[in-house]
Amino acid sequence: MRIVTKFWIALGALVALSPLGLILPDRFKAGSAWGEWGVDEMEKLVGYAPQELKRLSAIWSAPMPDYALKGGAEKGLAHLSLAYALSAIIGAALIVLIVWLLGKFLVNKSE
Amino acid sequence: MHIPDGYLGPTTSGFFYLLMLPLWAAASRIVKKTLQAKQVPLLAIGAAFSFVIMMFNIPIPCGSTGHAVGGALVSILLGPWAAMIAITVALVVQALLFGDGGVTAVGANCFNMAVVIPFVSYYTYRLIGAHAAKDSGRRVVAAFAAGYLGINAAALLAGVEFGLQPLLHHTAQGQALYCPYGLKVAVTAMAGEHLLVFGWVEAVVTALVIKYLQKQAPELISLEVQR
Numbered sequence: 231m232r233i234v235t236k237f238w239i240a241l242g243a244l245v246a247l248s249p250l251g252l253i254l255p256d257r258f259k260a261g262s263a264w265g266e267w268g269v270d271e272m273e274k275l276v277g278y279a280p281q282e283l284k285r286l287s288a289i290w291s292a293p294m295p296d297y298a299l300k301g302g303a304e305k306g307l308a309h310l311s312l313a314y315a316l317s318a319i320i321g322a323a324l325i326v327l328i329v330w331l332l333g334k335f336l337v338n339k340s341e
Numbered sequence: 342m343h344i345p346d347g348y349l350g351p352t353t354s355g356f357f358y359l360l361m362l363p364l365w366a367a368a369s370r371i372v373k374k375t376l377q378a379k380q381v382p383l384l385a386i387g388a389a390f391s392f393v394i395m396m397f398n399i400p401i402p403c404g405s406t407g408h409a410v411g412g413a414l415v416s417i418l419l420g421p422w423a424a425m426i427a428i429t430v431a432l433v434v435q436a437l438l439f440g441d442g443g444v445t446a447v448g449a450n451c452f453n454m455a456v457v458i459p460f461v462s463y464y465t466y467r468l469i470g471a472h473a474a475k476d477s478g479r480r481v482v483a484a485f486a487a488g489y490l491g492i493n494a495a496a497l498l499a500g501v502e503f504g505l506q507p508l509l510h511h512t513a514q515g516q517a518l519y520c521p522y523g524l525k526v527a528v529t530a531m532a533g534e535h536l537l538v539f540g541w542v543e544a545v546v547t548a549l550v551i552k553y554l555q556k557q558a559p560e561l562i563s564l565e566v567q568r
Contacts, residue, residue, distance in 0.1 A: 247397075254398070255406045280517045295439065
């Protein structure tokens with residue numbers, strides 16, 4: 231088997247296993263990474279919400295925030311895990327497509 | 342290590358956007374010269390690999406999480422400039438689609454993870470692995486060190502970026518406007534958790550894949566072909 235084929239399989243396996251990155255922190259009750267808290271969490275941590283942080287935190291509304299479907303947070307861990315895997319599929323596919331096009335563009339220009 | 346919107350003031354986020362513009366231009370110029378058509382699939386896989394590996398959040402004591410970046414591996418296989426492009430695409434998709442890392446912080450996040458990690462890792466690998474046979478254990482050690490040092494350099498820098506904010510921007514009453522934690526806390530937290538946990542994860546992942554490739558595809562890990 232060609233090595234690139236093996237890489238594709240490995241990538242597929244990582245995508246399939248990606249919900250572990252959600253389930254493990256949940257099991258150990260771990261929250262956000264350091265410095266990646268939401269405004270509410272920040273308020274709890276330091277006693278106030280820094281003014282500009284609060285304003286800028288809402289500057290961009292991502293279509294799948296935190297690798298979840300909007301409003302899916304209440305539907306439990308199984309639902310969140312599926313959304314997480316779906317995010318991995320969509321994100322990986324999109325990135326492959328963009329880099330592939332970018333790569334083709336860059337390579338063609340050199341010839 | 343994905344700095345969200347609102348944590349960095351305009352000075353810092355603007356500075357890193359300005360810093361990234363020539364770096365992105367240089368990367369596309371250099372990659373244009375060096376990238377071979379057969380490397381394009383590898384570059385696409387490398388970018389997607391980095392994206393997916395960052396989804397594997399690892400819980401640590403004190404209720405926090407973190408993850409590997411995979412930047413060391415991509416830079417060893419494709420060179421630091423190609424890795425810069427691959428990881429930049431991953432970071433932009435993370436910011437726009439998933440809100441992971443702020444859109445205003447794309448410059449800073451790209452400098453930390455798409456520039457510092459690939460360059461520190463790549464040159465560490467070269468330094469330690471120079472003139473080593475493709476199947477030598479020294480290459481694996483070099484990959485391990487590359488993984489560990491790259492992500493730690495980036496984490497340290499992210500800590501400094503966070504920690505500068507209360508110095509740069511605060512109200513007359515002394516309340517922070519952006520990230521409220523100063524250098525001591527931010528650097529200790531960011532550097533500490535990567536030195537203790539996430540650096541080792543990046544190191545082990547990098548070393549294992551290089552060890553596997555020594556047998557399966559030794560042509561991919563020859564430093565001489567790529568730059």
